[in-house]
Amino acid sequence: MAVTTRTLGRSGIEVSALGMGCWAIGGPWSEGGRALGWGRVDDEESVRAVRRALDLGVTFFDTADTYGAGHGERVLGRALAGRRDEAVVATKWGYTFDESARQATGENASPAYLRRAVTGSLRRLGTDRIDLYQLHLGDLPVPRVEALLGTCEELVAEGLVRGYGWSTDRADRVAAFAQRGRHATAVQHSLSVLRDAPELLAVCDKYDLASVNRGPLGMGLLTGKYGAGSTLPRDDVRGSAPTWLEWFRGGRPAPEWLRRVAAVRDALTGDGRTPAQGALGWIWARSGRTVPIPGCRTVAQVEENAAALGLGPLAPDQFAEVERRLAAVRSAALRDADRPHWPMPPIPSARP
Template structure:
């Protein structure tokens, strides 16, 4: 059954049930020599992708000021020129960057920087308001985050932002946001068939927050494009893999994640969906608050993802089968971990 829209938490803002992640369209940027982008990008194709998303009913676009050191926001603004009122723009602040050098430079959680950051994002996006403004510092201590609430509320009152949220995988941070911040409406966190987030979803239910899901396709693993032999280029964040990125290791797909993909592939595609569409259907079946935001940088990618809206959530029996396969994989992994690993003999073994 098709799924088309979701309500963005307690803000009442209606968005498409599928968003478009805009990290990749930021193009190259880095922290020192560590790439943080997804390699070279065709800006004209990025613009066509955003506009095609709108044509297909995708209205939520999620970016951050630091993606491409400002370039993602600029490209998104260019793509939405003349169509701004069709879109819901979500962006983030908290990390600092040098736009000219395309370098990440640190972080700033001060109210003063918050004001400066929102002004910069509005300018790059070419808009007079940001629909959802999200704190990007996932592990910021709660008292320091709470010190930003008054400024966020002022920005809402001034009409510069409509609502705000926090991009964090920490349930305690999400709960603090929901409990103390009247204008908060969303938590952005990792969620996929490969990586569930029951505690965060429970927080979203308790405080009426939208669950915006980054990594819904495992940074490409759930597209079926990558195998154990795949090697990512070194100008891609997945190629020169930083320690915080779990899906890839040493520029290759991590074997444990590929095993999980293999375990669920048949169930996710049993009714004719592509693997990516099945993975998105799992997220919609998992929670009525979920809004996956897979990254896209080509028209073909957004067309495949948007087609998942017509498939809708996985059927209950398919969802149960996916969970059964994952449970069996976990059981096998625990059994293998407990099994003695005898040393290999150093001489040939013969049998009578």
């Protein structure tokens, strides 16, 4: 059964049930010598991808001012020129950057910086309003978030922002944020068939928040494109694999996550879906508040993901089978963890 739209929490804004994540179209940027982007991209193909998404009914676009150190917002703004009213635009603030050097430089959680950040995003996006403005600092303590809410409400009153949210995986902090922010309307958090988020989904239900889902395809693992022999380049954030990125280690897919992908692949694709389409169907079946935002940088990726809208959520029996298989993998992992580990098995070669 097709799924086409969702309501963006208490804002009442209608969005497509599928969004387009725009991290990758920001292109290369880094912090020191570590890549934070997804490698080199073709800006013209990125523009075509955004416009193709609109043609196929995808209306929700999620970016951040720091993606590409400002370049990602500029590309999205160019792609939406002349079609801005067809789109719901979400961006984020909190990290600082040097646009000319394509470098991340730190973070700033002050109300004064919030004012400067929204002005910069509006300029780069070429728009007069941001539909969903999200705090990007996921571990910020609640008192510091509360200090920002007054400015957020002022931005809503001035018509510069329609609603605001927080990109965080901290369910306990989201509850406090939702109670105190009148126009708080969404939480962006990690959610995929590989990693559920029951506490965050419960908070969304309790406070009428949209659940905007980053990493819905496991940063590519759930597309079926990567296997044990895959190596990601160093100019790709997955190739440099910072500690917060759990799916990849040493530029390779992490074996424990590949095992989970293998366990559920048949259950996700049994009705003719691609692995990516099955993973998106699982998210829609998980909750009626979810809006997954898989990253795209080509027209082909947009077309494959958008086709999932017509297929809709996984059927109840499919969803149950995926859960059964995941439970079996988790049980096996626990049994392995309890086994003695001496003598150690041979370490496999790092070469493919």
